[in-house]
Amino acid sequence: MSRYQDLSASELARELQQLRDHYCVFQQRGLTLNMARGKPSPEQLDLSMPLLDFPAHAAGSSSDTCAILSRELRAGQPDDLRNYGELLGITEAQELMGAIMEVPAKNVVVSGNSSLALMFDLVSAAMSHGVLGSTPWQRLDSRPKFLCPVPGYDRHFAICAYFDIEMISVPLNSDGPDMDKVESLVGSNALVKGIWCVPKFSNPSGVVYTDAIVDRLAALRPAAQDFRMYWDNSYAVHDFASPIRLANIRNRCEHHHNPDLWYQFASTSKITFASGGIAALSSSQNNLQDIAKRLGLRSIGPDKLNQKRHSLFLPDIEAVYAHMAKHAALVRPKFAVVLRELDNSLGGLDIGTWTRPDGGYFISFTGLLGTAGRTVELAAAAGVTLTPAGVTYPYGQDPQDANIRIAPTYPTLPALEEASKIFTLCVRIAALEQLLRQDRTKEAETGQRRTKEDKTGHAG
Amino acid sequence: MSRYQDLSASELARELQQLRDHYCVFQQRGLTLNMARGKPSPEQLDLSMPLLDFPAHAAGSSSDTCAILSRELRAGQPDDLRNYGELLGITEAQELMGAIMEVPAKNVVVSGNSSLALMFDLVSAAMSHGVLGSTPWQRLDSRPKFLCPVPGYDRHFAICAYFDIEMISVPLNSDGPDMDKVESLVGSNALVKGIWCVPKFSNPSGVVYTDAIVDRLAALRPAAQDFRMYWDNSYAVHDFASPIRLANIRNRCEHHHNPDLWYQFASTSKITFASGGIAALSSSQNNLQDIAKRLGLRSIGPDKLNQKRHSLFLPDIEAVYAHMAKHAALVRPKFAVVLRELDNSLGGLDIGTWTRPDGGYFISFTGLLGTAGRTVELAAAAGVTLTPAGVTYPYGQDPQDANIRIAPTYPTLPALEEASKIFTLCVRIAALEQLLRQDRTKEAETGQRRTKEDKTGHAG
Numbered sequence: 001m002s003r004y005q006d007l008s009a010s011e012l013a014r015e016l017q018q019l020r021d022h023y024c025v026f027q028q029r030g031l032t033l034n035m036a037r038g039k040p041s042p043e044q045l046d047l048s049m050p051l052l053d054f055p056a057h058a059a060g061s062s063s064d065t066c067a068i069l070s071r072e073l074r075a076g077q078p079d080d081l082r083n084y085g086e087l088l089g090i091t092e093a094q095e096l097m098g099a100i101m102e103v104p105a106k107n108v109v110v111s112g113n114s115s116l117a118l119m120f121d122l123v124s125a126a127m128s129h130g131v132l133g134s135t136p137w138q139r140l141d142s143r144p145k146f147l148c149p150v151p152g153y154d155r156h157f158a159i160c161a162y163f164d165i166e167m168i169s170v171p172l173n174s175d176g177p178d179m180d181k182v183e184s185l186v187g188s189n190a191l192v193k194g195i196w197c198v199p200k201f202s203n204p205s206g207v208v209y210t211d212a213i214v215d216r217l218a219a220l221r222p223a224a225q226d227f228r229m230y231w232d233n234s235y236a237v238h239d240f241a242s243p244i245r246l247a248n249i250r251n252r253c254e255h256h257h258n259p260d261l262w263y264q265f266a267s268t269s270k271i272t273f274a275s276g277g278i279a280a281l282s283s284s285q286n287n288l289q290d291i292a293k294r295l296g297l298r299s300i301g302p303d304k305l306n307q308k309r310h311s312l313f314l315p316d317i318e319a320v321y322a323h324m325a326k327h328a329a330l331v332r333p334k335f336a337v338v339l340r341e342l343d344n345s346l347g348g349l350d351i352g353t354w355t356r357p358d359g360g361y362f363i364s365f366t367g368l369l370g371t372a373g374r375t376v377e378l379a380a381a382a383g384v385t386l387t388p389a390g391v392t393y394p395y396g397q398d399p400q401d402a403n404i405r406i407a408p409t410y411p412t413l414p415a416l417e418e419a420s421k422i423f424t425l426c427v428r429i430a431a432l433e434q435l436l437r438q439d440r441t442k443e444a445e446t447g448q449r450r451t452k453e454d455k456t457g458h459a460g
Numbered sequence: 461m462s463r464y465q466d467l468s469a470s471e472l473a474r475e476l477q478q479l480r481d482h483y484c485v486f487q488q489r490g491l492t493l494n495m496a497r498g499k500p501s502p503e504q505l506d507l508s509m510p511l512l513d514f515p516a517h518a519a520g521s522s523s524d525t526c527a528i529l530s531r532e533l534r535a536g537q538p539d540d541l542r543n544y545g546e547l548l549g550i551t552e553a554q555e556l557m558g559a560i561m562e563v564p565a566k567n568v569v570v571s572g573n574s575s576l577a578l579m580f581d582l583v584s585a586a587m588s589h590g591v592l593g594s595t596p597w598q599r600l601d602s603r604p605k606f607l608c609p610v611p612g613y614d615r616h617f618a619i620c621a622y623f624d625i626e627m628i629s630v631p632l633n634s635d636g637p638d639m640d641k642v643e644s645l646v647g648s649n650a651l652v653k654g655i656w657c658v659p660k661f662s663n664p665s666g667v668v669y670t671d672a673i674v675d676r677l678a679a680l681r682p683a684a685q686d687f688r689m690y691w692d693n694s695y696a697v698h699d700f701a702s703p704i705r706l707a708n709i710r711n712r713c714e715h716h717h718n719p720d721l722w723y724q725f726a727s728t729s730k731i732t733f734a735s736g737g738i739a740a741l742s743s744s745q746n747n748l749q750d751i752a753k754r755l756g757l758r759s760i761g762p763d764k765l766n767q768k769r770h771s772l773f774l775p776d777i778e779a780v781y782a783h784m785a786k787h788a789a790l791v792r793p794k795f796a797v798v799l800r801e802l803d804n805s806l807g808g809l810d811i812g813t814w815t816r817p818d819g820g821y822f823i824s825f826t827g828l829l830g831t832a833g834r835t836v837e838l839a840a841a842a843g844v845t846l847t848p849a850g851v852t853y854p855y856g857q858d859p860q861d862a863n864i865r866i867a868p869t870y871p872t873l874p875a876l877e878e879a880s881k882i883f884t885l886c887v888r889i890a891a892l893e894q895l896l897r898q899d900r901t902k903e904a905e906t907g908q909r910r911t912k913e914d915k916t917g918h919a920g
Contacts, residue, residue, distance in 0.1 A: 037544070045542040052765070082505040082733040084497070112572060114759040121758075124584060128598070128623065138588070138598055155757075162757050163588070269760075273542040276765035297615075297622050298581075299574040300729075305512070305736035306763065 003350040004431055009439045016432040019425060023382060026422050031383030033419040038203070038361035039410045040270055040327075041334075047326050048272040051313045081304040087296050088288075089280070090304050092311035097280035099317040100236050101266050103250045107282045109291065111302045115267040115279040119230060120159050122263060122281070125294050126193065126226065127163050132260065132290050134226035137165075137193060147185060147195040149177040151364055151392035151403045153203040156196040156232070160394070167394035168192070172205060176213030183220065190223040194230055200246045201235035204392055204405035205364040206357025211247040218252030218261065228287075231264040237324045238270060239359040240332045250282070260284045268310060270361065271324065278310050328359075334408040334416055338363055341420035351431035354406075363406040364392070371430040372401045378426035384419045463810040464891055469899045476892040479885060483842060486882050491843030493879040498663070498821035499870045500730055500787075507786050508732040511773045541764040547756050548748075549740070550764050552771035557740035559777040560696050561726050563710045567742045569751065571762045575727040575739040579690060580619050582723060582741070585754050586653065586686065587623050592720065592750050594686035597625075597653060607645060607655040609637040611824055611852035611863045613663040616656040616692070620854070627854035628652070632665060636673030643680065650683040654690055660706045661695035664852055664865035665824035666817025671707040678712030678721065688747075691724040697784045698730060699819040700792045710742070720744045728770060730821065731784065738770050788819075794868040794876055798823055801880035811891035814866075823866040824852070830861045831890040838886035844879045 004012065081090065088094065089110025098105040111118065127144075130136045137144040144165050148157060149172035160167050168185060171178040177197070186192050197217070199209040209217075217229060231249050253261045262284070268277035283291070314320050335357070342354050342365070352367040367375060372389035379386050387405040390398045406423070408416055464472065539545045548554065549570025558565040571578065587604075590596045597604040604625050608617060609632035620627050628645060631638040637657070646652050657677070659669040669677075677689060691709050713721045722744070728737035743751065774780050795817070802814050802825070812827040827835060832849035839846050847865040850858045866883070868876055 039543055042540055042543075045540060048542075080502055080505060082508075082735055083499055083502075084729070084734040086735075112759075113763045114761075117759045124588070128584070128587060155760075158757050162754070269544070273765060274544040275542055275546075275761055276763045294622070297618050299572075299577045300615075301574075301735055303573045303736045303763070303766065305733060306766065 012432050012436050019429050026382045033415050034385040035407050035419050036385045036387045038407045041410050043330050051272050084300045086301050090307045093307035096311050101264050101282045102248050103282045108280050110280045112279050113277050115265040118281045123159050131226035144193040145191050148394050154391040157394045176209035179216045186220050186222045194228050196230050198232045201360025204362035206355045206360050208244050214247035219256040229262045231262050233266045235360040240328045260286050331409050337416050338408045338420045345424035365404045366402050368431050368434050370401045371434050372404050374430040375426045382422050384422045472892050472896050479889050486842045493875050494845040495867050495879050496845045496847045498867045501870050503790050511732050544760045546761050550767045553767035556771050561724050561742045562708050563742045568740050570740045572739050573737050575725040578741045583619050591686035604653040605651050608854050614851040617854045636669035639676045646680050646682045654688050656690050658692045661820025664822035666815045666820050674707035679716040689722045691722050693726045695820040700788045720746050797876050798868045798880045805884035825864045826862050828891050828894050831894050832861045832864050834890040835886045842882050844882045
């Protein structure tokens with residue numbers, strides 16, 4: 001296919017007309033497809049059904065399940081797992097989540113079902129009480145600031161917006177955040193208190209931070225003592241094929257004498273169940289002591305039974321890898337469908353670029369300037385829900401109006417095939433509209449210039 | 461037995477010596493007994509073991525559990541229960557917790573496993589963002605204040621202490637909080653933002669607020685628009701015998717044109733599992749909208765599977781009552797053991813009073829002024845852990861040093877029998893020590909007065 005930019009105005013108009021006819025056909029079909037949310041599919045969730053089979057796991061095949069399980073639940077723990085206590089989580093769950101995050105179990109807190117909630121609470125705690133004795137951020141003379149590699153995860157940005165934390169966008173390159181910018185901002189401004197990082201299969205671009213980038217992050221010399229990296233390792237084991245190794249943030253930070261610089265987060269939301277999973281954070285002992293204090297005021301302990309369920313279902317990291325391979329087998333073909341359609345329908349047109357991630361939940365698509373909102377609008381009118389344009393940027397504002405996050409995991413393969421077709425069609429229509437508009441503007445400008453020259457001529 | 465106050469100094473000293481000998485015998489036995497925490501016993505937890513039998517419940521007796529359960533999990537809900545979503549909880553769980561709190565399901569949010577966490581988060585939200593648009597409490601010129609009926613629940617007070625909310629003690633009488641004080645403080649001071657209430661089987665005194673008290677609370681005319689009652693209905697269905705009806709806080713507030721005045725909390729921590737239960741709050745639609753906003757920033761949804769488990773295990777309020785009757789059968793004899801020992805060993809001595817609750821988890825003991833700390837200390841040295849003296853008061857300071865919370869549910873009956881004996885012994889020793897000290901002080905004062913009179917005589 002020819003680059004759209006090489007076409008004349010009349011060729012663009014003709015192409016647009018053809019695509020619009022095509023689009024109308026889709027529109028009349030009244031489809032309802034959704035490529036908006038990074039949710040596991042029912043088939044992925046089915047992989048973890050044995051997790052619910054608690055008594056069989058815990059009690060073996062005995063008939064007197066209740067008595068045996070009750071004994072089992074009490075055994076090996078300082079306390080009955082069904083009762084209060086164990087604020088930081090049960091040992092086996094700390095070990096499981098530690099293995100996923102590649103840190104020792106003693107550095108792990110397992111709590112609740114949502115790593116987002118753990119992030120929210122850490123930011124909330126820093127606002128009201130500071131970090132390890134620092135001035136509470138709410139008492140600072142100016143608003144605290146967070147660095148936000150973009151495109152990024154909308155829910156990170158929403159936490160900042162809620163707490164009135166100023167967000168500073170930093171480009172996320174193919175190897176990780178633009179470290180020159182990060183170093184300069186973090187090193188010079190004591191109001192810069194954090195950076196959001198999704199270091200492996202970044203949401204939405206799928207980028208994996210290189211060792212060099214992780215090393216530079218770990219070696220930061222922040223102006224603020226209470227600066228922390230919010231290391232959201234949501235996709236730590238979500239590789240499509242052979243595992244890609246991410247540098248170990250804890251080890252790198254210790255190496256660079258920054259032992260307290262990191263908070264790491266993970267959950268089993270996209271390993272077992274998005275609803276009934278377990279969430280964890282890991283950090284230095286110093287940070288954890290601070291965190292445990294607040295945790296102990298907020299609750300008398302986590303749901304240890306669900307933690308036990310998880311450690312029975314995933315007894316070690318090998319079991320996790322084996323389980324994730326089954327996820328990969330379901331997810332990989334879905335990414336392939338979307339990528340094939342992007343390649344086939346947009347390849348060579350030069351109206352967009354897209355990422356080809358090796359894991360995670362998203363493809364990041366970048367279209368022509370000023371076309372993302374229109375593309376999403378067109379898709380919606382044809383029955384395809386996409387993530388709203390802009391949400392991958394702080395304040396929901398993509399300054400280029402170019403980025404769209406595609407989430408291929410949830411729809412069925414046929415639905416995805418159809419949705420992808422509609423998506424590429426909408427991308428092309430939005431691009432053609434934009435190019436024609438630019439042509440007209442150029443013409444108008446040329447016209448104005450001519451008129452002006454004419455006038456000047458007359459006047460001269 | 462004679463009132464200790466009627467005994468002479470030498471009689472007191474003789475009694476003390478006898479009891480100390482008795483105490484030494486206990487001390488030498490190296491016991492480790494615990495009457496400190498309001499935890500359900502293993503036998504109580506055993507009552508809910510079928511809760512873990514999820515597949516059998518959900519899928520009947522079919523062999524192909526996985527497929528059926530997966531279908532069941534998806535059915536009847538807008539979304540798969542295993543996946544993200546349903547921020548306010550699944551309908552059946554809202555109905556269950558609504559029935560327990562006696563409010564419609566639409567007024568209920570089911571979230572997490574800890575009602576304490578829901579309280580903590582509401583206070584945290586009010587601090588940082590205010591309530592329904594009010595000034596965030598952290599921005600007030602002076603510290604916000606909470607009323608704390610005393611004796612009360614230490615963890616409520618700990619939340620206030622953490623957020624630097626000033627606590628004002630208000631006496632908790634046998635019918636509820638001293639309403640003259642409450643009305644005067646709430647009505648006159650816009651810094652008074654809340655009151656902690658455990659309206660049924662109050663922790664620790666077991667008091668049930670009368671209809672008249674609930675009505676006066678619901679009719680409050682607070683100086684602060686963002687004043688709320690934090691209605692911790694933890695023991696709503698935890699009656700020992702026939703249910704005692706608590707007036708309905710929602711209805712009373714609506715009746716008095718105070719629809720937004722209440723936040724109500726409950727959980728199944730002491731119904732099913734203290735660890736793997738479900739927690740809920742209920743409030744007006746106005747308040748819930750405010751709450752849901754923050755909830756939606758903090759997480760993508762609760763553990764719906766555990767909610768489903770609970771609604772299968774406890775399909776309606778009749779099932780809850782039937783289940784709680786089994787708890788009562790286990791708990792009632794434990795309270796009886798403690799009360800019998802208190803009656804037998806302390807009756808007639810006039811050195812303490814104690815409550816005789818009809819439900820809940822605690823007995824509140826009030827000894828002579830200045831003896832609670834000493835009693836707890838003596839008990840600890842004889843191997844009986846009691847709740848630290850003072851914790852039932854704000855800032856951990858019982859101004860009378862008289863109140864001790866007794867938690868009878870967790871120990872076995874024989875252990876409880878022994879622990880109660882040691883407890884009453886320690887109460888008596890502490891009382892005798894105190895009375896002898898007072899005698900000595902009186903003697904010294906009389907002596908001083910005599911010397912003074914003599915001197916005056918000489919001078920005259």
